[in-house]
Amino acid sequence: xxxxxxxxxxxxxxxxxxxxxxxxxxxxxxxxxxxxxxxxxxxxxxxxxxxxxxxxxxxxxxxxxxxxxxxxxxxxxxxxxxxxxxxxxxxxxxxxxxxxxxxxxxxxxxxxxxxxxx
Amino acid sequence: xxxxxxxxxxxxxxxxxxxxxxxxxxxxxxxxxxxxxxxxxxxxxxxxxxxxxxxxxxxxxxxxxxxxxxxxxxxxxxxxxxxxxxxxxxxxxxxxxxxxxxxxxxxxxxx
Numbered sequence: 001x002x003x004x005x006x007x008x009x010x011x012x013x014x015x016x017x018x019x020x021x022x023x024x025x026x027x028x029x030x031x032x033x034x035x036x037x038x039x040x041x042x043x044x045x046x047x048x049x050x051x052x053x054x055x056x057x058x059x060x061x062x063x064x065x066x067x068x069x070x071x072x073x074x075x076x077x078x079x080x081x082x083x084x085x086x087x088x089x090x091x092x093x094x095x096x097x098x099x100x101x102x103x104x105x106x107x108x109x110x111x112x113x114x115x116x117x118x
Numbered sequence: 119x120x121x122x123x124x125x126x127x128x129x130x131x132x133x134x135x136x137x138x139x140x141x142x143x144x145x146x147x148x149x150x151x152x153x154x155x156x157x158x159x160x161x162x163x164x165x166x167x168x169x170x171x172x173x174x175x176x177x178x179x180x181x182x183x184x185x186x187x188x189x190x191x192x193x194x195x196x197x198x199x200x201x202x203x204x205x206x207x208x209x210x211x212x213x214x215x216x217x218x219x220x221x222x223x224x225x226x227x228x229x
Contacts, residue, residue, distance in 0.1 A: 004161070031215070042122070042207065042221040043162070048214075056214055091161050106152055107217060109161030 002027065004094050004110035005074075012116045013082050020079040021113045025094030032075040032091045033107060035065060045090060049075060050097070082117045091113050120145040120218075124208060128224035131198055139193040139223045141208035146218075148210035151184055151191045156205045156222065165206075166193075198227045 005024040010082065013019050035043040035112050045059040049069040064082075069075040075082050079086055093107035127142040131137050141151070150169045168175040168184040168191065168223035175182045180192040195202050205222040212218040 011128075021146040033215075033217075035219075040221065043209075045216050045218065048216065056216060058216075093161075106164035106167060107162075109163070111153075111159070111161045 004029075004092055004108050005093050006090075006110035006113050008113060009111065010114050010116070012118060014118055015083055017029060018088070019079040019082050019115055019117075021079075021090050021092075021103070022074040023077070023092030023094075024074040025084050025092075026108050027095035028096060030097045031095045032069050033095075034077050035091045035093065037089045037091060037112070046077070079115075082115070084105070084117045087115055087117045092112075120209065120212075120221040122146070122208065122218060124206075124220040125223040126221070128226055130228065131228045133199060133227055133229045135198055136196040137198045137202070137225055138229070139206050139208075139225065140142075141191040141193070141220055143189050143210060146189075146210055146212060148212070150211055152209045152217070153180075153184075153193050154207040154209060154219075155184060156207055162207055162219075195225075198225075200227050200229050203227050 004026055007022050032049045034046040037043050047060045047067045048056040050070050054105045056104045064080045065079045089112045091109050123142045144162045152167045155165055156162045166177055166182045170186055179196045183189045183192045203226050205224050207219050207222040209217045209219045
C-alpha cells in the first residue's frame, strides 16, 4: 500500500528554466494539497486540488506557478522561469474525498521534492 | 494578523524525561489542532488530533492539550527516547480544506 509518491526527490534547475514536480496520491485519495517549505520556516499552503479541479489556490504565487490534477495521472506543480527564491522543498499531501481538513482528518504527506535553482 | 507560533529554539532534554512543546495561535478560531512529526529529508507524519471541545488527548507516550481560552496547545512526550528526536509541527484548520502549520520545534533527546 504505497503512500504519497513524489518525484523527483531532488531537482536542480538554472534560473529561467521550468520545473515540473509530480505527485501521486495514496490509492483511493482524490484530493491533493501542495505545500512549500523554506529552511527554518513552516509549511506554507499553496494549492488544493481535486481531480480536474482547482479548489483553492490562495497560496499560489500569481505568476509563474500553476498546478493541475488530471483525470488520469499524477498531480503536477509547474514553475516557469524559476528564480533562486523558488529554491525550497515542495511537499504534496493527499486525503480521501470525505476525509480532509474540512472533516478534521489528517493529511498524508510525501517526502517532498527539493528544488535548487542555480 | 494571523499567527501560529512554536518555540523557535531547539528543545534539548535527557532521555527518560518529559518533553513539552508549545503551540500558540492568534486570530484563528480552529475547530481542531493537529500535531505532526517531521524527520530530516522526510515529509510530516501525523501524530494526534484534538478537537476544540476536547481538553486532552493521549496516545501511548504522547499527550496533547488544547486550551481555546489561552489559544494554546501543549504537546508532551513522556519517557522520551533518542528516537523521539525530530521536528514537531502543530497545524490547525483555517477554514475550508486548508491546514495551516507552525514553523515547528526541534526536539533533541540525549542518552
